[in-house]
Amino acid sequence: MIQLLKKLFGTKHAKDIKALKPLIEEINRFELQFQSLSEEQLRAKTAEFKNRLAGGASLDDILCEAFAVVKNACRRLVGTRREVCGHELLWDMVPFDSQLIGGIVLHKGKIAEMATGEGKTLVATMPLYLNALSGNNVHLVTVNDYLARRDSQWMGAVYEYLGLSVGCIQNTMDSEARRQEYGKDITYGTNSEFGFDYLRDNGMSYHPGALVQRGYHYAIVDEVDSILIDEARTPLIISGPVPVSSHQYFELKPGVEALVRRQKELCNRMVQEAKELLEKEIRRMRSTSFTRCITVCLSTSS
Numbered sequence: 565m566i567q568l569l570k571k572l573f574g575t576k577h578a579k580d581i582k583a584l585k586p587l588i589e590e591i592n593r594f595e596l597q598f599q600s601l602s603e604e605q606l607r608a609k610t611a612e613f614k615n616r617l618a619g620g621a622s623l624d625d626i627l628c629e630a631f632a633v634v635k636n637a638c639r640r641l642v643g644t645r646r647e648v649c650g651h652e653l654l655w656d657m658v659p660f661d662s663q664l665i666g667g668i669v670l671h672k673g674k675i676a677e678m679a680t681g682e683g684k685t686l687v688a689t690m691p692l693y694l695n696a697l698s699g700n701n702v703h704l705v706t707v708n709d710y711l712a713r714r715d716s717q718w719m720g721a722v723y724e725y726l727g728l729s730v731g732c733i734q735n736t737m738d739s740e741a742r743r744q745e746y747g748k749d750i751t752y753g754t755n756s757e758f759g760f761d762y763l764r765d766n767g768m769s770y771h772p773g774a775l776v777q778r779g780y781h782y783a784i785v786d787e788v789d790s791i792l793i794d795e796a797r798t799p800l801i802i803s804g805p806v807p808v809s810s811h812q813y814f815e816l817k818p819g820v821e822a823l824v825r826r827q828k829e830l831c832n833r834m835v836q837e838a839k840e841l842l843e844k845e846i847r848r849m850r851s852t853s854f855t856r857c858i859t860v861c862l863s864t865s866s
Contacts (some may be wrong), residue, residue: 584668587628588661594632595639603640609633610727613697623671623694630694631667635659637725638686648717649710655721663687670784671695685715688784689722696728696749700781704752707787707795709734716752723750733757742776755791759800768802 598606610633613626641655659667663683666676667690678684688704695702706712716732723730731745733753742761745751758777765775785791 581665584665587668588664590628591631591635591664592661594629595635598632598636599639601636606633606636606640607725607727610697614699617697623698626697627668627671627694630697631664631690633726634690634693634722635664637722638689641721641725644721646718646721649714653718657683657686659683659686659690664690667691675788684786685719688715688786689719691782692750692784693723693726693728695782696723698781701746701748701778702750702781703758703783704750705755705758705783705785705791706752707790708754709757711786712752712754712757716750733761739774739776746777755785755795756800760802763800763802 598609609629613630613633616626617623635658638655638658642658644655645652646655647653660683663686666678666682666684666687669676670688671691671694676684676687678687692702692704704712704715706715713732713734716730720730728750729748731748731751733742733745733751735754735757737745745753746761761776765777769775
């Protein structure tokens with residue numbers, strides 16, 4: 565019966581893909597137009613998009629054009645070489661329609677399931693570029709330091725071609741280096757490094773200048789089943805000594821105890837006053853009722 569219904573009405577997956585087809589067609593139309601632009605004109609699109617966003621446009625308003633710019637940049641990079649993790653790689657990637665679909669799905673905050681070899685690394689470039697245009701830091705969360713470094717250097721060819729900066733968080737970095745990497749438009753890193761930096765910023769930093777992260781706007785999680793299910797079973801715990809012993813506990817304890825004591829006294833006094841007022845009101849009501857009763861009785865007697 566279920567199979568029959570699927571044949572008659574189609575699956576949800578098929579319906580979702582069908583709904584995205586008009587966007588894919590529009591992206592490809594824009595990309596065809598952009599092929600006639602010079603390199604300077606194509607790169608100028610990044611500044612144009614930022615101005616449009618500042619003028620009130622939404623990310624969805626420029627999605628098709630932004631994706632087309634990334635696709636065209638990939639086309640222009642074909643045949644170029646780039647050093648990635650000590651190895652020279654030849655760029656030979658231009659997004660297929662299936663990868664455009666994956667990019668749109670990721671931009672909308674949904675899960676895109678893609679098999680190994682379908683180009684997930686390239687898929688992420690389009691929604692990352694689009695969301696970075698807002699001026700907020702965007703993150704790519706992956707499973708280990710090597711992949712974070714490799715993908716940031718590899719896909720950095722696209723971002724840098726279009727005028728955006730890309731950074732990468734590594735386990736051995738100190739706070740200043742991390743702050744610089746978070747200052748880039750797009751930052752790659754592992755879930756544990758992002759998580760520990762969050763804990764340090766929100767639990768161990770004593771002044772704004774010590775913070776390394778700069779907000780949380782948009783993130784893509786690679787291997788989401790592994791990171792949000794398997795890795796999430798191990799909690800992130802961080803601790804460390806304070807740089808200088810300030811003896812704040814002993815200094816603040818008397819004040820806190822005095823505050824608690826005065827608070828308790830105030831609450832007890834308010835409760836006592838309320839109790840006295842309530843008893844006074846009850847006596848008044850009883851007296852009034854008794855007086856009315858006598859009045860009624862006298863009136864009846866007379």
